Amino acid sequence: MTTRMLGAPVLRTEDPRLLRGEGRYLDDLGQGAYEVAIVRSPHAHARVLDIDVTGALDVDGVVAVYTYEDLPPRLRERLPVLIPHPALTAARTQHVLAAGEVNHVGEAVAMVVARDRYLAEDAANRIHVAYEPLPAVVGHERAASGQLLVHDDIPGNLAATLTQEIGDAPGRIAAAPNRLTFRLDIDRSASTPMETRGVHARWDADDQRLRVHSSTQTPTSVRAVVASYLELPLAQVECVAPDIGGGFGVKIVHPWPEELLVPWAARLLGHEVKFTEDRREHFISANHERGQVQFIDVGFDDDGRILGLDVRLLHDHGAYIPYGLIVPIITSTQLLGPYRITDYRVRFDSLYTNTVPVSPYRGAGRPQGCFAMERTMDRIARHLGLDRTLVRERNLIRPDEMPYDFGLTFQDGRPYAYDSGDFPASLAKLRELADWDGFPARRAAAEAAGRLLGIGMAAYVEGTGVGPYEGGHVQVETTGKVKVATGLSTQGQGHRTAFAQVVADALGVPFEDVEVVTGDTRRFAYAVGTFASRAAVMSGNAIHLAALKVREKALRIASEALEVDVEDLELVDGHVRVVGSPATSIPLGVLATMSNPLRYAFDESARIATQFASPGTTDRPPVAAGESPGLEGTDFYSPLRSTFANGMHAVEVEVDPETSDVRILRYSVVHDCGTLINPMIVEGQIMGGVAQGVGGALYEEMAYDEHGQLLNASFMDFLMPYASEVPAVAVDHLETPSPLNPLGIKGAGEAGVIPGSAALASAIEDAVGVGIDAMPLSPSRLHALRVAADHR
Amino acid sequence: MDRTTPAPEALHDVELTVNGQVRRARVPARRLLSDLLRHDLELTGTHVGCEHGVCGACTVLLDGMPVRSCLTLAVSVSGRAVTTVEGLAAEDGTLHPVQRAFQEHHGLQCGFCTPGFIMTACAFLAEEPAPDAATIRDAMSGNLCRCTGYAGILAAVAGAAEELAGTGVDPRERHRPEGAA
């Protein structure tokens, strides 16, 4: 019996062991390992004059203490610039341990290895570092002014400036009947997964192999970097992602200093070493994102159609720039959203500050772009006295204009061209789901009772499924079980379930018989990583293609064995059988056995594959030229370019007129991610994203003072939402399959978070009648805005 | 900054009944209950997310009452009973009704915060067997989750309440599948 798995809300196979507490997260591993504590800079900018470790060596249980001076030459080199770009002319990355200077609070200065973390922290506290504090550069405008420098040899604190343009934005704006210029500010937040970073390493002296476990979104690249910096052949290094307690982008950056130091120490000491980051460390040494200042100049006609858009972005990327320009490039392009804009210019300056470096956090620059565009749409509507959905409607790209190529370059280096989507249909669905037209009546009723209500919306387009590729390996074992591997790793997205669904359909096997492994270089060594909402698109399709190879081979072997044409065979329930004659069938496990000609029957089931067992043809070799033994297949999916998902959110809020406290009454999501492998998993991704969007809009920020001290480096003061802060969410789907890949999938991982700040700003503005140009928005800030507006 | 040589740490005998079994360890006074469970007893189902008592990932039951194990010194609870997530599923691995409900309602994604939520839910349902949605939301608003947006978690607790209603089962106890002794 075969039920179609693709599109089914199958319960996750990951769950039982996780629910029983049998997950194996990084800190659960290596119970006997030495543990690490890192001495971190308390200053945002300082010279390191001296490091006195003598006090640490007295602590019972300390194994070793390392500073920059102890490192071999290769480890003294700076960390790599992961994504170079021609415009990135002044790239600076950090050293593994500070080499004479520190540039953000939290930067690693020394490493202690001890019997356990308690002792390691004791020792770390006894290390005396003499600093000469230097002035700290904090804030976009301080950085841009260049009066104080983060790095002495980088003038203006400018790592890169990049302009992209199409048409003649300045000209069209100048000639437009209407024009608005304004500024927007978005503050930093961070991924903040529940599990912090961690790395464990074991050097096997017998096998001369290094095994690294890391809570990473890219085991293959960590493996390569470790091999490179430790000067080991790649074949001697393996990297495995254990169960990972959330990533959301922060775990794509690599190598962390600890990801190099821990394997190096493990080899040096001949003993397992483990680093588990604590929460305070995470706040001050794991990357942040979202901070931008945006200057918008827009020209539009009396119907609200945008004629020209000129945007300038200041992007604060922190003390170092390991991830290159990806985030502001994404902002620059994704800012355009679902709108037909022919005359557009965007320039960003990526600036150094003495703060934690910036790299992608779920959304990766898209929330900022969405904020810019959607605030612009609202302002246009307000200026013209038009309904906000109407103004958007007039600017939407229509389905018959697909594919729509803007003529810009996306973050994958390829054309920024939308392949599919029905934006007008999405908007219509949203209006209905949110009962947009019924709102004026709701507002009036509330007003009569002294309550302030507002409604807002935001739309976005999300480039997903970025290349260069992912791969899949599918193998039918002689038992009939199917083993699947792909190289990217998993942080809760349900890959093992979703990819098993793909294989179950492609191979006609029971879902329960498929087992998927992700993120283990021993099982699959060619991969890129989990980011940019790409896993389902990339690995999903690669695994599908690999499964098809297996399918084709199984049918071929069965065809020969049964002496029936391939066209007359079908794959059902783990068997190849003759169409219309189901009794004539061969189990896939037997086909697997037969696919590997044997000399030695190692057990009963293997006998059929030995040379005397069946009368094979003797005019052909047992393994034909170009063939391989085994019923397995490997394939890769490499996209021509990204595929574009889209969505729209609407939110209804109530603002307490006295306290300015904001309560979300209703949150509506319309979402199009193409083909859904598992709707339950997709919906979970959306819900999680919405919570982060709400968090980023109303609660979360990284509060740096002017000295570069992070004032809220704990969960007490960095306000991640609890259930009480997250509204119930109504979701409706549109499914416009991607024409760019065999399964028609677009990514879903980041969708929920992208329009959060824009939609909430829109709604709160609507409630209080005061312009909202900066997020996040607390009751205190909203109160100040309202007071200022009253006094104007 | 202390420059004197630190004295060797005194060790204390701690005895706990963990998931019905008497367990012993000899640990310094400063050993947190979370670390004793995870490292001295190798029960790694309880997770550590913050060590300042806010995220709830470390929540276990102490004499049936939910507490933050990261804010509990193991020595201060010696002699008492602790229930962790490993104490819920049946001996044969069959999921406890609360665990099953989490699976059925997609109440977990990465699974890191999940044991803390499950222990909180078990204690909550023991007190409030028939909660309404608002009460559930309130009770679950002391644990952080970054993956799910809470919708699946709240649905799971409601589902578990329904499942357990009228059975007389104490959700804090190890599950006994039907027919088992």
Add this chain to the structure above:
Amino acid sequence: MKPPPFAYHAPRSVEEALTLLAALDGAKVLAGGQSLVPLLNMRLAEPEALIDIGRIPGLDVLEVADGHVRIGAGVTHERLRRDDAVAAVQPLLRRALDLVAHPVIRNRGTTVGSVVHADPAAEMPAVVALLGGTLEVASVRGRRSIEAADLVRGPLESDVAPDELALELRVPVAAPGTGSAFVELSRRHGDYALAGVATEVAVDGGRIVGARATFIGVGTGTAVLDLSPAVAGRDAADLDVVDVAGAVAGFVEPQDDVHADAAYRRHLAGVLAGRAVRAAAADALARAGAGVR
């Protein structure tokens, strides 16, 4: 974030605890640990020794006697909160405790511990300051009662000496004709409040005859604001609180911090005080109507 090393003692009697407190320099009392252990984990406190009072019998007294609620040092917030006999005679305790952190913290944290810790953002010290009452403390030098008004010296600093152990808090029961309320606004469920108000209101013949308030989060410590001038004589059933905000604005001394600026806190305190006084007035009428003594 692991605690630094410390010596640990678990005395089995008050006398033993007092002897240890006298003998050991730099010792801290461990009750529920919900305030202390986070400080230890972050190494913001590095005591030489901890004296765990969790095994001392007799510290868990919780009863109503002689017009007071007696709360022993070992009584957890949650146990106090749930006690119906206590809630009947002094409802402000439960009202405030409903807002303290989360149930899981209340399961371990003690009310006496919270009062001695004297966190200006914490609800219970403000409640004690408002209701009056005494804290019974002991040392090898003898016993004494600290009046509520003298209990808190400053933020995180109580009048309890380093060698003293707090044994019991005594809080008066609600007088007839009074009502109370605790209103606060926090960013998230269970967070420290941006501002909060505890208030007690006296009603006679349907009119307000007195109103007092203490605050959290706005720099007033345990000072009590007499709001009577703002509301005396007014109809308790639909209390006009228009003058409350002005009285509050002049009284509070809030600071800017990452969560709110001072101007907002001042404004918020006024708004919440108005709401609290209204709620307390309604409570007073309800209690009088129900014949609660």
